[in-house]
Amino acid sequence: MQTISVRTTQNVFIDYPIASLGDRILAYLIDSLIQFAYIALIFYALYKLDLDSVALNVAIITLPFLGYHAVFEILMGGQSPGKRQMKIKVVRMDGTSPTIGNFLMRWLFRLVEIFLLRGAIAIITIAANGRGQRLGDVVAGTTVVKVVPQSASDTVFTIHDENYQPVFAEVMKLTDYDVELLQQALVANRDHGNNRPVDYASEQVKRYLGIESDMPPVKLLYTLIKDYSFYTSQH
Structure with missing residues (x-):
């Protein structure tokens, strides 16, 4: 499985699998449902308001629809509601977080790849290049990764x-x-x-939680994760 090393805010690199084409299509469908629900609600609201300005009506309908992915990916750190639901996100190929410019570049090419060409070029490019990149990703230097283990065997x-x-x-x-x-x-x-990731994470989490422990780093992390699982399962 193709992976990419993503740098965390603690400057630790962790390998994440490239998001599958199926995950990306499902995320797109979820986002599309949200967009169409928005359009339906806005049409109803505009009908009730009976605004005279055609230009204003068009802007209210189209601008949020067209800017949906750019706005959400910028605000949600590389995710849209659909991507979050499928647990995938946009990252740069060098493992760092994308810039606003990266997101906007992906969005500009999306208008052509997805809206004008019905996604055909995007699907072909993602399937062909082996790095999970559509054309907009190639130009922006980004890809899309899975942010959680894909199966129980990975835990x-x-x-x-x-x-x-x-x-x-x-x-x-x-x-x-x-x-x-x-x-x-x-x-x-x-x-x-x-x-290195275990040693670094152990020191950081002890400092953040304000705990003192002589447990070896691996045992400490196992214990913390099990404790977290225990407490969250009680709610």
Whole structure:
């Protein structure tokens, strides 16, 4: 499976799989449903308001529709509602977060690839180049990755013990994304023998949570993830 190394805010590189064509199509369909729902609501609202300005009516309908992906990807860090639902996101090929310019470049080419050519060129390009890039991605230097493990076999742990006793109550300060990064650090250690993400994540999370522990880094991260899973399962 093709992967790309993504640099986190802690300057740790973690390998993420390239998003599949199927995931991207499903994300597009979800976003399209949201867009068409918006248009239907706006048509109804404009009908009730009975505005005289044709230009204003057209702008209210078309501008949010055309700018949907650019606005959401900029505001949501590389995701639209559809992409978030499918757990995929836009990243630069060098692993860093895309700039506003990158998002706008992808958006400009989207107008041609998706709206004018009905997605044919985008599908062919994504399927052909092996790096998950449509033409807009190639020009912008971006691709789309899967941000969570794709199957249960990719996860680091599963809690089967109903009597498990959590160790660190402070773990609830973390978010789902934080815990995902801890898990990816463990995956890097398990699959590639790369200790750096685990060591770095261990120090950072201890400092952030304000905890002191003599546990080895790997054991500490396992424990924190299991604690988080335990507490969140209780809600």
